[in-house]
Each structure stands twice: as structure tokens, then as C-alpha cells.
Amino acid sequence: MLRFVVRRLLQMVGVLLVLSLLVFVWLRSLPGGPVSALLGERQTEARREALEQALGLDQPLPVQYVRFMQRALQGDFGVSTQVLPGEDALDIFLSRLPATLELSFFALVIAVALGIPLGYVAARRKGTALDTTTVIFSLVGVAVPVFFTAFLLKYFFAVEWNLLPVSGRQSIGLDATRVTGLFVLDGILTREWDAAWDALKHLVLPSLALATIPFAVVFRITRASVLDVLDEDYVRTAEAKGLTARVIRGRHVLRNAMLPVVTTVGLQVGALLSGAVLTETVFSWRGVGQALAEGFLQKDYPVLQVLIMAAAAIYVLVNLLVDITYALIDPRIRTR
Amino acid sequence: MTSETPQPPPGRTSYADRRKQRLDALAAASADEEGGVSLILSAWRRLRRNPVFLVGLAITVTFVVLAIIAPWLAPYDPAARPLLDDIRPQSNPVPGPEPGHPLGGDDKGRDLLSRLLVGSQQTLMVGVLATLFGLLGGVTLGTIAGAFAGWTDSLVMRIVDVMLSIPSLLLAFTIAALASSPSQWTLIIAIATVQVPIFARLLRGSMLGQRASDHVLAARSLGVKPHAIVFRHMLPNALGPVIVQATLVLAVAIIDAAALSFLGLGNPDDRRPEWGQMLGAAQPYLGQEPHLAFYPAACIIVVALGFTLMGESLREALDPKTRR
Numbered sequence: 001m002l003r004f005v006v007r008r009l010l011q012m013v014g015v016l017l018v019l020s021l022l023v024f025v026w027l028r029s030l031p032g033g034p035v036s037a038l039l040g041e042r043q044t045e046a047r048r049e050a051l052e053q054a055l056g057l058d059q060p061l062p063v064q065y066v067r068f069m070q071r072a073l074q075g076d077f078g079v080s081t082q083v084l085p086g087e088d089a090l091d092i093f094l095s096r097l098p099a100t101l102e103l104s105f106f107a108l109v110i111a112v113a114l115g116i117p118l119g120y121v122a123a124r125r126k127g128t129a130l131d132t133t134t135v136i137f138s139l140v141g142v143a144v145p146v147f148f149t150a151f152l153l154k155y156f157f158a159v160e161w162n163l164l165p166v167s168g169r170q171s172i173g174l175d176a177t178r179v180t181g182l183f184v185l186d187g188i189l190t191r192e193w194d195a196a197w198d199a200l201k202h203l204v205l206p207s208l209a210l211a212t213i214p215f216a217v218v219f220r221i222t223r224a225s226v227l228d229v230l231d232e233d234y235v236r237t238a239e240a241k242g243l244t245a246r247v248i249r250g251r252h253v254l255r256n257a258m259l260p261v262v263t264t265v266g267l268q269v270g271a272l273l274s275g276a277v278l279t280e281t282v283f284s285w286r287g288v289g290q291a292l293a294e295g296f297l298q299k300d301y302p303v304l305q306v307l308i309m310a311a312a313a314i315y316v317l318v319n320l321l322v323d324i325t326y327a328l329i330d331p332r333i334r335t336r
Numbered sequence: 337m338t339s340e341t342p343q344p345p346p347g348r349t350s351y352a353d354r355r356k357q358r359l360d361a362l363a364a365a366s367a368d369e370e371g372g373v374s375l376i377l378s379a380w381r382r383l384r385r386n387p388v389f390l391v392g393l394a395i396t397v398t399f400v401v402l403a404i405i406a407p408w409l410a411p412y413d414p415a416a417r418p419l420l421d422d423i424r425p426q427s428n429p430v431p432g433p434e435p436g437h438p439l440g441g442d443d444k445g446r447d448l449l450s451r452l453l454v455g456s457q458q459t460l461m462v463g464v465l466a467t468l469f470g471l472l473g474g475v476t477l478g479t480i481a482g483a484f485a486g487w488t489d490s491l492v493m494r495i496v497d498v499m500l501s502i503p504s505l506l507l508a509f510t511i512a513a514l515a516s517s518p519s520q521w522t523l524i525i526a527i528a529t530v531q532v533p534i535f536a537r538l539l540r541g542s543m544l545g546q547r548a549s550d551h552v553l554a555a556r557s558l559g560v561k562p563h564a565i566v567f568r569h570m571l572p573n574a575l576g577p578v579i580v581q582a583t584l585v586l587a588v589a590i591i592d593a594a595a596l597s598f599l600g601l602g603n604p605d606d607r608r609p610e611w612g613q614m615l616g617a618a619q620p621y622l623g624q625e626p627h628l629a630f631y632p633a634a635c636i637i638v639v640a641l642g643f644t645l646m647g648e649s650l651r652e653a654l655d656p657k658t659r660r
Contacts, residue, residue, distance in 0.1 A: 018498045026514065139648070143587065143640035145594045148615065148633045151622055159623060270503030277509065278595055292506075296513045297600045308510055312502045 004327055012320050019312050023305055024068050028061075072309075078302035083294045089302040092291060093310055098181030099169060099287035103280070104272045106207035111214035112265060119222025119261075120254070126227065134219065141216035147278035150209035154282060157205055165202045167284040170195070206283045210275045214268040221264045225257040232256070259330055266322030273311050379653040389649035395642025403456040410450035411436070415607040417445040429621065442614075442628060443621060451609040452631055458610035459590055459639070462524055466589040467582050469528035474535020475578065481536065482543020482574070483566040493540065499533040508592055512601040520603040520610070523596055527589050538581055542574035549573075576654055583647035587640040594636055611636050 059067075071077070077089040084092055122131040141149075158166040165171065169183055180186055184203065187196025229235060230253060238248045276289030284290070288307060295304040383389045402409070412418055418437075431441035439448040481492040499507065508526045515522035546552055547570065555569050594612030596602045602613050611632040618629035 014494070015498055015501050018494070019501060022498065026510070139644055140637070140641060143591070143637050143644055145591050145598075145612075145615070145633070145636065147595060147598050148629070148637075151629065155622065155626055270506075274503045274505030274509075277506065278598065281599070292509070293599050296509055299513065304510070304513065308502070308506065311506055315503055316501045 001327065005324055008320055008323060012316050015316055016313060019309065020069060020072065021065065023309055024065055027301060027305060077306045080303045081300050083291060083298060083300045083303050089306045092303055093288060093306045095181075096286065096288045096291050099285060100276050100280070100289055102182045102184065103203065103206055103210060103285060103287060104269070104276060106203050107210035107272055107275075108214060108265070108268070110207060110211040111218050111268065114211075115215045115218030116222050116258075116261065119219045120226050120257075122219070123223045123226035123230065131223075135223070138216040138219045141212045144212070145278075146209065146213060146275045147282050149212050150206065150279045150282035153205045153209050164205055169199060169202050169285060171198050171202075206279050206285055209282070210272060210279045213271050213275060214265075217264060217268060217271070218261065222257065222261050225260045226253060229253050229257040255329075259326065262326055262329070263322060266319045269318045270315050273315060379650070382653050383649060386649050386653070388645050389653075392642050392645030392647075392649065395638060396646055399456060399639050399642060400460065402453065403460040406453045406456055410447075410453040412447040412450040414446060414451045414454040414609050416447075418447060421445070429625070439627075439631060442617075448628070448631065451614060452611075452635060455609040455611045455614060455632065456635070458520070458608055459593070459612070459636070462520065462527070462593045462610060462612070463586045463589045463643075466524045466527040466593070467531065467585045469524065470531030470585060470589075471535055471578070471582055473528065473532035474537075475539055475575075477532065477536035478539025478543060478578075479566065479571060481540040482547065482570070483562075485544070485547065489540070492536070496533040496536050500537075504530045504534075505592060505595060508596065509599060509601060512596055518601055518604060520605075523593055523602050526596065526601075527592050530592075531585050531589075534585075535578055535581060539574060539578050542577055543570055546570040546574050577651075580647060580651045580654060583643055583650060587643035587647070590636055590643075591640050594633075 075090050079085075080087045080089055080092055118134050122134045125131050154166060157163050178186055180189070183199035184196050187193065187199055235248065235252050238252045243252075273289075276287060277292050278289070279285065280287045280289035281293045288311070291303060292307050292311075294300070295307065418441075429443055431437070431445060433440040437447050437449065439452070442448055442451065477492050477496065481489040481496075502510070508530045511529050512518065512522055512526035551573075552565060552569050555565050560569070590612065593602065593610065594615050597610075597612040597616030598619070600616070602616055603610065606613060606617060614632040615629055615636065618625075618632070621628050
């Protein structure tokens, strides 16, 4: 088991190294190069050369890459040029992270809490109206662009029916103590129940919007996987032995059917990260996704560089954790 | 005598013909029972009766036909602004429905129905080209990896792994952000690039399966040249899953194009409309004039659903696990 973890960790380091190289090349291939991107409209020939020398861009490319890596390992990714001019790019990421973590966590909880039970029930009642309805719903869910789902929810629940807040993470004017930056958790920790409740209300619509695609995928995988397992001989044997339905469901069907679902949930973190860019923009949710959207629009490359590397690192790390969990559940994986 | 002429009596020919027909029918029937027919034929037999597939096919065919005849169907030029005079910046920024304009106009006074109809063309083009480019890139990489195996395979697959380590839509945003001036083409290239590693992985997997198969071994022992083995024996047999994936990618491409336009990374030139772009452009009016967003969104959803239904049922039909 230890060997498996070490090998996967080494693989991950390799992937991240190549990724850093790609981001480096990406920055170099920007229209007009990084200097133009930094100087924007103010560029003159003299300024260009001065900045190129200051940034070490007159050095050979391998030297530049080594320097880039040295700075990156010290957490120095440069300062924002557009989103929050002058602010350290890494600080922007860190200050935005809790908002996105909170949103993604709730979205994932919704997707899993609805997707797995519904998938199981749909598989057990294959061909019934319930099965058909949920399958159609999951297919439509994937076909709707995420930001449009977000907009629909916002339009009806917040604007038309006025049931939930339109945007933001907390009502303006509400004085809440910050501990972790996760607003709901903060409210609970400080026992400011009104703040926690307010933050929770703000979370409902964005996390529902973000959850649609992961829900659809988790639902479909669970349904397919349960259907596969129900056909297995060991389930028939268990039934023939006269085991109770509960034992068969828990020990024979669900435990085996959950294996592909675990992997899928890990992969959905990717959908959450890209979905956050769109959902946060619709709901003015001040998280990493919104910073990314602004960065793309205003071409703030230092910020983009940090956010993209961080998103990839999170994605790779989560999937590593998923693989380790998987290996813990299923001993067959470890031997490969 | 007349009976000695070489012409066989009419009764005998029909007997031989009937026998042939009976044999053919028998062969077909036994092939049907034993599953000896080709994969595609047996898949088609199941698909023909599958309502999910038929609905998907109907949507897709309607969409493609509509895109072809749209210029004749659209009552107005999508770039013309017949409703310009109706716009009042304060009280009426978006002209409502009126005789001759059943859906009203957009914020620039252009006929919304005409733009939706003609928009199907660009939407189809974005979907098809992005899928095609992604397919080409993926098939090239996958063929190289699957054909050479060994270290070439490892190298290609590591590159693919790195590309897959960035969430796909995020990667598309990143690539689109590279362009100094966004256009329809940067949009297509961004969406296509994201699909390359997925296609490559799929094809490489089924190519490796083909490598180990008996017919490739037979070809090799007969002394067939390596490139002929790869292109005539392995590639055609390995393409099945890739084609199915392509159907699904068509839907993804159309949805992703909308997401890119929403973030301002799409085509800024709106004289030739595209649904994703129309949806993105409806942003400022979401609160007051939601119908500007509803129509293009509904079109995207229906078409994406059509491709998805078709792709999913194709996948199911070709999957050996579900073939009974």
C-alpha cells in the first residue's frame, strides 16, 4: 500500500512539473509576449527593453524556466495587473479560496446525496416511470449550459418569487465575525446563528446550479453500476441463501457498485472547478471562479497563472486521494 | 427437337433461384441467431427499435435540415436592423413581438426569429468543426501511441495525462484567452484542443486491444507491411468507440461554445449569429428581457439533447456488455 501511494505521489509531481512547463510556455506565447501583457497600452521600445532586462527575459529560455520555478516554489507569481492591480497574485487566490471551497463542497454534497440514492432506486425499478423520469432529467441536466441553469434559478427563485437572495455570500450590513472564511462554518463556530442562516440562504441557489452536472453524472454511473452488480452471480447466491434484503443491499450490491462511483465523484471536482467560473459570475460570488472569469476577460496573466496552476493541482490532488481511497476499498487495485 | 436447345426449361431456373433464396434466408436467419452479423448491422437492428435513439436522430436531422435551408426560411437578413426605430434606450431597449416579427427583435433592432434560424448554421459549424479537429488530433496521437507502443506510447500518454489534469472547460478558457483577438476560429480551436486527449486515450485503448487480436497476428505472420497493418487492420476496427464519443462531443462543443461566449471569449462579430453568442449577448438584459436568453438557450438545450440521446444509445448498442 505504501509503495502504491509513493508511486502515485511521484507521478503527481511529474504531472505538475510538466504542467508548470506548459504554463511557462503559455505565458511566453501570449500575444506580444509577457512584457506586452504587463505594459498594456503604455509600452514604448525603451520601456520594453528595460522591463525585459528587469524580468530576465533577455536570458536563454532554460535559464528563464529555472528562475520561474525558483520564484514559483517561493510562492512568488508576480502581482495582479488588472483584477486588483498591485495585489500579490497568490494572495488573491488564497483570499478567494474559502468562498469557492464552501460553494463546491455544498454542490458536491447535493450531487452525491441526491445522485446515489436516486441512481440506486432507478436501477432497482428499471423501466418504471420513476426510472424513465430520472434518466430523462439527468440527460436534460447535462444538456443545459451551467450558467443558464444558474440564471434560471436566480430568475425564478430570487427575482420573480423573491424566496432567496439574488447574489453575494452574505447580506450587506450584516456584521459577522470571520474565522475560517467559510461563512456558514464561521457562523456556527461563533454561535452567530443569524449569520450562519443568512450565509446558508445565499448558498442554496449557487450550489444547486453548480450541482446539476455532477448530480447527473453521479446518478447515471450509480444506476449503470448497480444494474451491472444486480446481474452478478454473488447477488443471486445471496438471495438464494435467504439473506435479508438489507444485508444484500448493503454488503453485496452497494459496496461493489460504489467502486466506479467513487472514481466519478473525484473526476467531478473538475466539473465543479470549471462550473464555478460560470456560476460565481452569475451570482457575483467572490470566489476563485469569479477571479478567473475576470482574469480571462481582462487578460490578467499573473493572476491566471496562479489560478490555473492551483486549479490543476487541486484536481490532481483530489484524484490522487480518490485513487488511494479506491485502493483501500478494493485490494485488486494495489497490485497493479 | 426443340427440347435440345441449351435453354433450360423455365421451371428449373425458378427452382434454382428459389433454392438460392432459401439458402440466403437461412444464412441470414442463422447469422441473426448466432450473432454472426457485423457489429454495425446488429447495432442498427437494435437502434431501429430504440425510441431514445429515434428521438435523438429526429432532433439531429431536423437541426441539420434547418441549418441548410435557414437562409430561405428566415424572413429577414440576420444582420439587418428593421426594428431599429422601435428602440428607446430608456423605456424600450428591446423591441417586442409585432406583426412580421413573431419573436420581436434583439437589442440592436434585428429580427430575433431570423437570427435564431440562421444561427443554427454557425452553431452547427462550431460543433462539427470543433469535433472534427479534436477527432483529427486525437486520432493522430492515439494511432501513434497504439501503433508504436513502447516508449512512444508512454511519452504520448504522459502528455495526454497532463492535458487531462486540467479540468476540460477550464483548459478551453485558458486556450481561448491566448488569442489577442477572439474570433469564431479561436473558439473552435479552444474547444477542439480540449477534446484531443479524450479521443487519443479512447483510440489508444482500443488500438492496444487490436494489437493483441488474432487477425492482426495473422496479418503479421502473413508478412503484411507494418503501416498496412496499422491503417488497414487496426485503425478501422478501433474507431468504433471514437465515433460514438464524437457524437457526444458535438453536444459538448455547442454547450462549451455558449460558456466561452458568456465569459466574453467568443466571437465578438455578431453579424453572423451563433446561439451561444446570442445567449452570451443577452446577458445585460437577463433581468428585464429574459426571452432574449430563453430562445437561444432552448435551441442549444434541444440540439445538445438530440446529440446526447443519439450518442448514448449508440454507445449502449455497440457496448458488448449490453448485447444479448
